[in-house]
Amino acid sequence: MSAPAIKAVLGPTNTGKTHLAIERMCGHSSGAIGFPLRLLAREVYDRVVAIKGEKAVALITGEERIEPPDARYFLCTAEAMPHDGGGRAFVALDEVQLAADRERGHVFTDRLLNARGREETMLLGSSTAAPVIKSLIPHAELIERPRFSTLTHAGSKKLSRLPKRSAVVAFSSDQVYAIAEMLRRHRGGAAVVMGALSPETRNRQVELFQNGEVDYIVATDAIGMGLNLDVTHVAFASLAKFDGVKRRRLTPAEMAQIAGRAGRHHRDGSFGTLTGTGGHDAEFTEEEIYAIEEHRFQPLTKLYWREAEPRFDSLSVLIEDLCARPNQRELAPAPEAIDLAVLRKLADQPFARMIRGSANVRRFWEVCSLPDFRASGVETHARFVTRLWQDLREGYIGADFVAARIAELDTVRGDIAVLQGRIAAIRSWAYICQRPDWVLARDEMAARARAVEARLSDALHMRLTERFVNRRTSVLMKHLGNDPALLPISLEDDGTLLVEDQPIGKLEGFRFAIDPQAAVGDRKMLLSAGEKALPRILATQAERLRENKLEGVTLENGRVMWAGQEIARLEHPVDPAEPRLKPARELDRLPDGAREAFLAAIEAKVTEWLAPLEPLRKLQLASKSEDATSWARALLLNLLDGYGIATREQAGIENLPKEARPFLRRVGVTFGALDIFAPALLKPAPRLAMKQAGIDPRPIDEAMRSVIPATKPLPAGYRPAGEQLVRVDIAEKLFKQAHEARAGKGDGKKGRGAPFVLDLSLAVSTGLTPDSIKRLLGAAGFRMIDGKPLAEGAFGPVLPDRWRWLPSRKGGDDGRRQHRPGGKPHQHKGRGKPGGKQAGKGRGPRQGGQNAPGKPREPRPENAFAALKDILS
Numbered sequence: 001m002s003a004p005a006i007k008a009v010l011g012p013t014n015t016g017k018t019h020l021a022i023e024r025m026c027g028h029s030s031g032a033i034g035f036p037l038r039l040l041a042r043e044v045y046d047r048v049v050a051i052k053g054e055k056a057v058a059l060i061t062g063e064e065r066i067e068p069p070d071a072r073y074f075l076c077t078a079e080a081m082p083h084d085g086g087g088r089a090f091v092a093l094d095e096v097q098l099a100a101d102r103e104r105g106h107v108f109t110d111r112l113l114n115a116r117g118r119e120e121t122m123l124l125g126s127s128t129a130a131p132v133i134k135s136l137i138p139h140a141e142l143i144e145r146p147r148f149s150t151l152t153h154a155g156s157k158k159l160s161r162l163p164k165r166s167a168v169v170a171f172s173s174d175q176v177y178a179i180a181e182m183l184r185r186h187r188g189g190a191a192v193v194m195g196a197l198s199p200e201t202r203n204r205q206v207e208l209f210q211n212g213e214v215d216y217i218v219a220t221d222a223i224g225m226g227l228n229l230d231v232t233h234v235a236f237a238s239l240a241k242f243d244g245v246k247r248r249r250l251t252p253a254e255m256a257q258i259a260g261r262a263g264r265h266h267r268d269g270s271f272g273t274l275t276g277t278g279g280h281d282a283e284f285t286e287e288e289i290y291a292i293e294e295h296r297f298q299p300l301t302k303l304y305w306r307e308a309e310p311r312f313d314s315l316s317v318l319i320e321d322l323c324a325r326p327n328q329r330e331l332a333p334a335p336e337a338i339d340l341a342v343l344r345k346l347a348d349q350p351f352a353r354m355i356r357g358s359a360n361v362r363r364f365w366e367v368c369s370l371p372d373f374r375a376s377g378v379e380t381h382a383r384f385v386t387r388l389w390q391d392l393r394e395g396y397i398g399a400d401f402v403a404a405r406i407a408e409l410d411t412v413r414g415d416i417a418v419l420q421g422r423i424a425a426i427r428s429w430a431y432i433c434q435r436p437d438w439v440l441a442r443d444e445m446a447a448r449a450r451a452v453e454a455r456l457s458d459a460l461h462m463r464l465t466e467r468f469v470n471r472r473t474s475v476l477m478k479h480l481g482n483d484p485a486l487l488p489i490s491l492e493d494d495g496t497l498l499v500e501d502q503p504i505g506k507l508e509g510f511r512f513a514i515d516p517q518a519a520v521g522d523r524k525m526l527l528s529a530g531e532k533a534l535p536r537i538l539a540t541q542a543e544r545l546r547e548n549k550l551e552g553v554t555l556e557n558g559r560v561m562w563a564g565q566e567i568a569r570l571e572h573p574v575d576p577a578e579p580r581l582k583p584a585r586e587l588d589r590l591p592d593g594a595r596e597a598f599l600a601a602i603e604a605k606v607t608e609w610l611a612p613l614e615p616l617r618k619l620q621l622a623s624k625s626e627d628a629t630s631w632a633r634a635l636l637l638n639l640l641d642g643y644g645i646a647t648r649e650q651a652g653i654e655n656l657p658k659e660a661r662p663f664l665r666r667v668g669v670t671f672g673a674l675d676i677f678a679p680a681l682l683k684p685a686p687r688l689a690m691k692q693a694g695i696d697p698r699p700i701d702e703a704m705r706s707v708i709p710a711t712k713p714l715p716a717g718y719r720p721a722g723e724q725l726v727r728v729d730i731a732e733k734l735f736k737q738a739h740e741a742r743a744g745k746g747d748g749k750k751g752r753g754a755p756f757v758l759d760l761s762l763a764v765s766t767g768l769t770p771d772s773i774k775r776l777l778g779a780a781g782f783r784m785i786d787g788k789p790l791a792e793g794a795f796g797p798v799l800p801d802r803w804r805w806l807p808s809r810k811g812g813d814d815g816r817r818q819h820r821p822g823g824k825p826h827q828h829k830g831r832g833k834p835g836g837k838q839a840g841k842g843r844g845p846r847q848g849g850q851n852a853p854g855k856p857r858e859p860r861p862e863n864a865f866a867a868l869k870d871i872l873s
Contacts, residue, residue, distance in 0.1 A: 004116060008096075008123040008133050011145035012295045013224075013260025017124045018044070020145075021092040025073060026051055028119060031090030032074040034081035034111055036098055036225050038063070039199035043228075045075040062371060063430035064450065078107050083308060084114055091117035095225065096125035096133070097253075097300060102244060105304030106334040112136070114308065128253050131299045135330050149263040153289045154270035156282075157235060160186060164215040166233040168274055169258055171220055171241035179237060179274075180218045180468040189469030193219035196375070198423045200457035205464060214469055221250075224258035234262045235274040238282050252291040252298070255284075259292055305331035306340075310365075312358040315347045318365060341378045342385050343368040349386070364389060370431060374424040384428070392438060399441040403448065405429055410452045412459035416467065419460040426453045491537055495563070509565025510538055510586040538586075539594040546601045553602070555609045558694025560602055568602055570693060579606045579693075612689040615668055615680035616644065622667040632660040635676065639669065643690060644681030645717050645728055651676045672732040673739075673780050675719065679729045682717045721768060721776035734763050734773075735780050742805050755785055755802040781807030 009017050022044060025031035035041040038061045045059040045066075058071035060080045074086070078093065085091035093115060099108040112123060113136065123133060123140070130142055159182055162168070168183075168190070170176045176194060183190040191205040191214050202222075209217040210230060217229065221241065236258075240249045250258075262269025271292065273282040284292075291297055305328075310321030322340050325333050336344075343365065346352060355364050367389050372381045391397045409426045412419070426449055433439050433446035491497060495507040505514045512534055545553065545562070553562045560568040560581070571582040581603055587595055622628060623636040635656060638646040653676065661671065668678045680686065718725040741758050763773045774784050783806050787799040 004119055004121060006116070006121045006123070006137055006140040007143055008125075008130065008137075008140050009143045009145060010123075010125055010127045010130050010133075012127070012147045012151075012256065014148050014263055014265070015145040016148065017145060018094060021094070021122050021124055022047060024120065024122060025090045025092065028089040028117075030072040030088040031092070031117065032076060032081060032086055032088050032115075033092040033094065034076050034078040034115070036078060036095045036104075036108075037199070037222075038077055039202055040094070040225070041075045041077055042199065042203075048073055048075060063427050063434060063453075065434050065446070078104070078111055081111055081115060083110065085116050085121070087118060089117055089119045090122070091115050091120075092122040092124060094124045096123045097129045098125075099129070099303040100300050102304065102335045103337055106306035106308075106337075109303045109305045109331065110308040112303070126253060126257070126297075127295065128297050128300050132301065132303055132330050136303075136328070147260075147295065148266050150268045151259060151263060151293060152268070152270050153284065153293060154233060154272040156273045156275045158276050159183065159274065162187070162216065162235060162274070163233050165231060166216055166235055167223060167229065167231045167261060168216065168218045168235045168237055169221065169223060170218065170237040173220075175237060176218050176220060177468075183216050183218065184468050187216060189214045189465075190216040190218045192464050192468055193217060193223055195220055195222040196420055196424075197460070198427065198453060198457045200454055201423070201460045201464070204457070204461040208465065208469065218468075221254070221258055223261055224254075228264070229261055230264055231261050232263065232267070232269055234259045234269070234271045236272070236282055236284075237274045239273070239284070252288050255288060256292045256295065256297065301330070302332040303330060304334040306334040306337075312361040312365065315343070315352060315355060315361060315364070318361055319344060319347060338372050338378060338381060339369045342382045345378060345382050346386060346389075351386075351390075363392070366435070367392060370428065373427040373431070374421065388432070396440045397432070397438060399439065399445060402429065402433065402439050402445045406445070406448050406452055410455070412455060416460065416463045419456055419463060423453060423456045423460060426456060491540070497533070497537065507537065507541070509563040510541065510567055510584065510589075511565055512586075534589050535591055538590050542590060542594050542598040546598060550601060550605050553605065555606060555692040557691065560606065568599070570606070579603070579610060581606065609692055610689050612683075612685040613693070615678055615686060616640070616690075618667055619644075619669075619678060619681075622663075627663060629657065629660050629663075631656050632664055635660075635664065635669075636667075639676065639678060643695070643717070644686075645675055645677040647675055648672075670729070670732070672728065673735040675728045675732070677717075677728050677732075682727055682729050687717065719776075719779075722772035722774070724768060724772045726766065726768060726772075726776060730766055731776060734766075734776065737762060738777055738780070738782055738803065738805075742803070755804050757800050758782075758803050777803070781805055 009020060011017065021033055025033060026048065033041075033044065035044065041059060041061055042064075045057060049057045052073055055068045055070055056072050058068060058074045059066040060074060060076045062077060062080055072088075074081075074088070076082075078098075081093075093108065093111050096108060096112055099105045099112055101108070112133070115121070123129075127144065130144075133140055134142060157163075159179070168179050170179060173194060173196065176192060180190045180192050191209040193202050193205055197205070206217070206229065208214050217223070217231070223229070236255075239255070240247055242248075259269075259271035262271055273284065275282070305326040307321045307324050311317050319340075322343075323333070346364075346368065355361060367385055370381075370385060370388065374381070376384075391401070406426065406429055409422045409429075411422075414422070430446065430449040430453060433442055433449050436442065439445050491507060496503050497505050497507055497512070505512055507513075545551070550562075553560060553567075555561070555570075558570045559566045560570075565586075566584055567587060568581045568583045571580045581599060583595075583599060587598070590598065619636055619640055623633050623640065628636065631652075635646070635651050635653075638651050642650070653671070664671075668680050670677055670679055715725070717727055719728050719731055721731070738758055742754070742756050758777075760770075760773060763776075768776065777784070783804050785802045785804060787801045790796065790798060
C-alpha cells in the first residue's frame with residue numbers, strides 16, 4: 001500500500017491556494033484544514049457549509065465550537081486542529097511559513113511534521129518555506145503556483161492623493177487611529193482592522209470596505225494573513241514594527257505578504273508608501289522593490305519547535321520537556337511563549353507543591369495555556385490563571401459563578417478602548433467555557449459568552465464607524481463627479497434630502513437648507529450636491545403640488561405660502577381682476593417648463609381665492625365708466641379707499657346730485673343714515689379675501705361676528721356703539737327700524753320730536769348691550785326717554801322706554817371716538833373739545849364739533865331728512 005500523498009502548494013498571495021485546498025477536501029470523504037486566524041476559519045466554514053450542508057461541517061476554534069454529531073469536515077485554527085490530523089482522509093495546513101513565527105511558530109511546526117491525512121496531506125504557504133519543507137519531508141511533492149495578477153511599485157503618495165480602494169498599513173493603534181481620522185475628514189472615512197479587534201468586529205469593518213461604504217481601510221499587518229479584500233493599492237505608513245522584543249524593519253517576505261493583498265484574481269495591484277503621516281523608515285529600497293515585484297525572497301532556514309507531547313510526571317519534568325532542544329538542524333528551540341512563562345512563574349508558588357500526578361499536571365498546563373487575549377503581560381495574566389486554577393482545583397467551575405462574570409461584561413457603554421477590553425475579557429471566558437471539563441452547563445455558558453461577545457463586537461463596530469466613517473462625505477465623494485441627473489438624491493416626506501441614506505439638508509418649501517449638524521468643512525460639498533439635484537427635485541415637488549391641486553398652499557396677507565415659506569407674493573393686488581404674481585427667488589431653480597406650469601397653477605388658485613372681491617372689482621370698473629359723473633366717480637373713489645364704506649360727510653353726500661344715485665345703486669352702493677357702503681363687501685367672504693390679498697390694512701380676526709370688542713384702529717366696515725363695534729349694514733337695519741317706528745308706529749303723534757316705542761329685539765339679537773344700543777341710536781339722532789316707574793302702591797304694566805328723533809345741527813354724542821377708515825382720528829378744534837363748555841349740551845345727543853376726536857361729524861338736519869327719504873324710497 002502506497003504512502004499517503006503529501007503536497008506542498010507554495011506561492012505568493014493571490015494564487016488560489018486556499019480555494020484549491022477546499023476543492024480537494026470536498027472531494028474526500030472527510031477532512032480538516034488548519035488556519036492561522038479564527039475569522040479565516042469562519043470564512044471557509046461558511047463556504048464549505050454551502051457545499052456540504054451544516055450537518056456535515058464543524059468549526060472548532062479556541063473560543064467557538066460548532067460540532068454536529070455527524071460532522072465529517074473540520075475547519076479549525078491551527079491550535080485547535082488535532083495533533084495528528086484526527087485520522088481524516090484529507091488534512092491541510094494553511095500559511096505554513098508561520099512556523100518561523102516567534103510566538104506561534106512551534107504550533108505550525110508540529111502540525112507540519114505530524115498532521116497527516118489518510119489519503120492526502122496539503123501544506124499551503126509561501127515559497128520561502130520550500131527548502132525547509134523539502135529537507136524535513138523529503139518525499140513531499142512541491143507545487144509552485146504563480147500569482148494571478150501583477151504587483152507593481154507605485155512610489156510614495158500623500159494621503160490626499162491616495163487612490164480609491166486602497167489599504168493603509170500601520171504598526172501601532174495610535175497611528176492607525178490617526179490615519180483613519182484624517183481619512184474621515186478628507187475622504188469620507190475608513191474601515192479599521194487590527195489584531196486587537198474581535199473577529200466579529202474585524203469582519204464587520206471589512207464588510208464596510210467590501211460593500212463600498214468606504215473606499216479605504218487602515219490596518220496593521222493583520223491584513224496580510226488570509227483576508228481577501230478588493231484592494232487595488234497598499235500604502236505602507238511605516239516599514240518597521242515592534243515584534244515583541246525590539247523594533248525592527250520588515251523583511252521583504254513580510255512586506256510582500258502585506259502588499260500582496262492588492263489585486264484580486266486577474267486584476268493587477270500596486271504598493272507604495274504613505275508620506276506626511278509621521279511614519280518611520282517608510283521608503284522601499286531598490287532591492288526590496290525587486291524582491292516584492294518578482295516574488296524572490298530569502299528562504300526560511302529554521303522553524304521554531306517545542307515538544308508537542310511533553311511528559312506530565314511533574315511540573316519540573318513538564319518544564320524540562322518544553323524547554324528541550326530539537327535534534328534536527330532545520331529546527332530551532334521556540335522562544336519562551338507566554339504559556340510557558342506563566343507555567344515557570346507559577347511553578348515556584350507555594351500552591352504548586354500540591355500539584356501532583358500526571359492528570360493534575362496536565363490540567364494545570366492546560367490552564368496555563370489559556371491565551372492572553374487581553375495582552376496584559378506575564379504578571380497580570382499569571383494572576384488570572386492562578387485564580388482560574390483555584391476555581392478548577394476542586395473540579396468544575398459553577399455555572400452561577402461563570403454567568404455572573406459574563407453578566408459583568410455584558411454592557412455596551414464606553415469608548416473604543418473600554419469595549420476592546422471587555423471583548424478581550426469575554427473571549428477569555430468564551431475559551432474557558434469551550435473546555436469540556438472546566439465549566440458546568442458548558443454549552444449554555446458558551447452560548448452566553450458568544451452572545452455577549454457578539455453584542456460587544458457590534459457596539460465596537462458602531463463606535464469605530466461613528467469615529468472614523470463620515471458616511472455622508474463618503475457617499476458624496478463617490479457621486480459628485482457624476483451627471484447630476486444620476487445623483488442618487490431622494491426626498492423624504494418631511495422634506496429631508498438624502499444621498500443614498502445620508503441626509504445632506506432639508507427642503508423647506510422650495511428653499512434648500514444645509515444640514516445644521518454638518519461640519520464646516522463639509523458644507524461646501526453638501527451645498528454642491530444639493531444644487532446639482534435641486535432642479536430635478538423641485539420640478540418633482542412642483543408637479544406633485546399641481547397634481548394635488550396645490551393642497552397646503554395658502555394666501556396670507558398678499559403672500560402665497562407653502563410649508564411655512566413664501567413662494568410668491570401679489571405685487572399689485574389692488575386690482576383683484578388682474579393679480580400680478582412675483583415668484584420667490586427659489587422658484588428660479590425650476591426648469592423653465594415646470595416653472596411656467598407651476599406659476600400658472602398658482603395664478604389660477606389666486607384668482608379663485610380672490611373671487612369674493614368681485615363687488616370691489618365692480619366698483620373699480622364703475623369708477624372708470626363713462627356713465628359715471630364726476631361726483632359719482634369721487635364717491636366711488638372714497639368707497640374704494642375705505643374698502644367699501646365711507647361716512648356721509650367723507651362722501652360729500654350733500655354735493656351729490658340726486659340723478660347720480662340710481663347709477664350708484666346699480667353698482668351696489670347703499671345710502672345709509674350715517675354711512676355710504678357696498679353691502680356685498682361687508683360680508684365675511686370678501687373681508688377674508690381682502691385679508692388674504694393684503695389689501696385691507698385693518699383686518700379683524702373675528703370677521704364672522706357682527707359685534708366684537710372695540711379695537712384700534714377701527715376695522716373697516718364697522719362703527720362704534722359705546723364700548724362695542726357693529727357692522728354698518730347691521731347698524732343701518734337698526735336705524736331703518738327706528739325710522740319706520742317713528743314714521744308709522746309711534747304713539748299717534750307725528751313730527752320731529754314725537755315719542756315712539758321701539759322694538760329692540762333685533763338690536764339685542766345682534767349682541768348689543770342696552771348702553772351700546774342707546775349710543776348707536778344716539779349717533780343717528782335718536783334720544784331715549786326712560787319709562788317712569790309705577791307710583792308707590794300702583795299696579796299694572798311698567799311704562800316702556802320711548803324714543804324721540806331729535807337730530808341736532810351740531811351733531812350728537814355717541815360716547816365713542818369715531819375713526820375714519822384707514823385714517824387718523826379727527827383732531828379736536830373749537831367748542832367740540834372734550835371738557836369744553838359746549839360738550840354734552842343741546843336738546844339731543846351730541847357728537848361734538850366738526851373735528852371732535854374720534855367722532856364723525858353728524859349730518860345736518862336737512863341731510864338726515866334726505867337720508868330718511870332715501871331709506872323710505
